[in-house]
Amino acid sequence: MKVKSILSEGRQIQLATELVGLGARLQVLEASTTLSRERLIKLYKEVKGVSPPKGMLPYSEDWFMGWQPNMHASLFINIFKYITEYTSVRGIDATIKSYQLYLEHVEASNLQRILSFTRAWTLNRFIDSKVLTMTACVECKGHFIAHSLDIQSNHVCGLCHVPSRAGKTKQAALEAKAREQCAA
Missing domain, CATH: 1.10.10 (Arc Repressor Mutant, subunit A)
Known part of the structure; x- marks a missing residue:
């Protein structure tokens, strides 16, 4: 059984919140934090008030x-x-x-x-x-x-x-x- 650290999770939430505030897309949040996609979507909605944009990242x-x-x-x-x-x-x-x-x-x-x-x-x-x-x-x-x-x-x-x-x-x-x- 894996033990979760509350401090580590808090830091991940803080990082994700900062990234959302800077305009990071959901894919960037997923690559930069250890939070689940579902938690990131909820966090994004809470911070921005809207669902994260859909679609691919810029790739060219x-x-x-x-x-x-x-x-x-x-x-x-x-x-x-x-x-x-x-x-x-x-x-x-x-x-x-x-x-x-x-x-x-x-x-x-x-x-x-x-x-x-x-x-x-x-x-x-x-x-x-x-x-x-x-x-x-x-x-x-x-x-x-x-x-x-x-x-x-x-x-x-x-x-x-x-x-x-x-x-x-x-x-x-x-x-x-x-x-x-x-x-x-």
Whole structure:
């Protein structure tokens, strides 16, 4: 007979609650805690007030190669690497701390949040499995996400070579229109 620790279970519930608060999907909760699926669903409903979303997790590493997703993913993974290199924080706790710092940076810089917690968690899995890697930009020397199998000797990042359509999103157009209306 297996003896359950109340403290251990409490920590798992606390971890799951924190993950739900950050927007983690049910599959991330299942992979990160030892709680049963039924308990996680109940906890999710209690925290969010709705059932967890259905469907598959994002699975394409190509999503991280787009200009804006790459900048945000690179920011997150650089924070993650710094935390794991210079502190004793590891695993899901390092992912949580890194994502919280990413959110603080996005808010302080008045940027749109591009990277969800689930995508950040998925990014770590892609890095761990060596599907994606970090490569240095030859111009600014910053480290950015790239496909592991790509030739990376002359990599120029999206900040040094901004695509011509960068920043021309629907959101940017709406914000520009709102600024024009306020000025008029």
